[in-house]
Amino acid sequence: MITLEGVSKSFRLDDGRSEPVLSDLSLNVPEGEFLCVLGPSGCGKTTLLNLIAGFTAPTKGRVLVDGAEIGAPGPERAVVFQDAVLFPWLTVSRNIAFGLELQGMKGRPLAERVSRYLAIMGLSEEDGGKYPHALSGGMSQRVALARVLALEPKALLMDEPFSSLDVDTRERLQDELLRLWAAHGTTVVYVTHSVEEAAYLADKVLVLGTPPGGSAELAVPQERPRNRSSDEFRAMKERLRGVLSEPLRSVRSHLSPYLEGGFHR
Numbered sequence: 001m002i003t004l005e006g007v008s009k010s011f012r013l014d015d016g017r018s019e020p021v022l023s024d025l026s027l028n029v030p031e032g033e034f035l036c037v038l039g040p041s042g043c044g045k046t047t048l049l050n051l052i053a054g055f056t057a058p059t060k061g062r063v064l065v066d067g068a069e070i071g072a073p074g075p076e077r078a079v080v081f082q083d084a085v086l087f088p089w090l091t092v093s094r095n096i097a098f099g100l101e102l103q104g105m106k107g108r109p110l111a112e113r114v115s116r117y118l119a120i121m122g123l124s125e126e127d128g129g130k131y132p133h134a135l136s137g138g139m140s141q142r143v144a145l146a147r148v149l150a151l152e153p154k155a156l157l158m159d160e161p162f163s164s165l166d167v168d169t170r171e172r173l174q175d176e177l178l179r180l181w182a183a184h185g186t187t188v189v190y191v192t193h194s195v196e197e198a199a200y201l202a203d204k205v206l207v208l209g210t211p212p213g214g215s216a217e218l219a220v221p222q223e224r225p226r227n228r229s230s231d232e233f234r235a236m237k238e239r240l241r242g243v244l245s246e247p248l249r250s251v252r253s254h255l256s257p258y259l260e261g262g263f264h265r
């Protein structure tokens with residue numbers, strides 16, 4: 001569904017020099033795939049997400065969605081940011097309803113959809129009547145997530161959406177996300193710093209190196225639900241850690257066995 005063809009992105013610095021962040025990146029994310037993008041701080045994860053969202057354009061190469069080159073954001077690609085951005089003048093329920101109303105939903109179907117996603121995110125009907133200033137950071141993030149998930153978009157682009165939450169909430173929301181992903185066949189591009197999160201969530205992991213480094217793809221062909229305390233899961237985390245710690249130019253050269261054969265038990 002999402003294809004990058006030889007994408008490079010550079011930023012012009014104040015002194016006029018150009019800083020390369022992504023270079024010659026090609027990627028294919030088939031419909032329904034859960035892709036995690038993993039890499040050290042500053043490697044270009046958010047830049048990649050912004051390119052797919054259509055917030056920025058590549059310096060070179062093309063970004064295609066369903067075979068058509070994108071030039072702008074679109075309703076089929078919903079973005080969840082690291083920090084919740086809610087409309088402060090609207091209640092929680094009205095925040096969740098906002099995008100749905102723009103799509104023409106109203107009346108009972110709208111109320112039911114809002115209630116369903118409040119419940120999915122562990123928010124009560126009473127929470128639905130609160131204003132954003134009265135919410136904790138974790139609650140705000142759950143509302144931001146409910147607002148995007150309620151749109152049931154074809155593709156979800158997520159930038160470390162759970163990184164500010166406590167471990168219990170994070171793990172519960174990861175499972176909720178997987179459940180919704182499986183139920184709707186959504187394509188997900190999920191940026192994370194966390195090897196654990198990538199090993200738990202992904203069908204495929206794209207590892208980005210420190211610019212102007214290369215990239216590497218690893219398949220995670222383990223069945224779901226994954227058991228975080230299994231040897232298989234621990235071994236996958238070690239494998240990802242290993243890829244992260246190597247210079248990616250050399251990783252790229254011996255990656256194909258991982259992709260073709262997958263990770264063997």
Ligand SMILES: Nc1ncnc2c1ncn2[C@@H]1O[C@H](COP(=O)(O)OP(=O)(O)OP(=O)(O)O)[C@@H](O)[C@H]1O
Pocket residue numbers: 011012021039040041042043044045046047048193
């Ligand atoms: N609009 C911009 N103008 C100039 N430089 C930018 C811009 N956006 C990003 N960069 C630079 O591009 C590089 C990659 O940034 P990006 O935010 O994509 O990294 P990241 O992997 O998401 O980092 P983190 O994990 O810390 O969020 C950084 O060096 C950053 O300073």
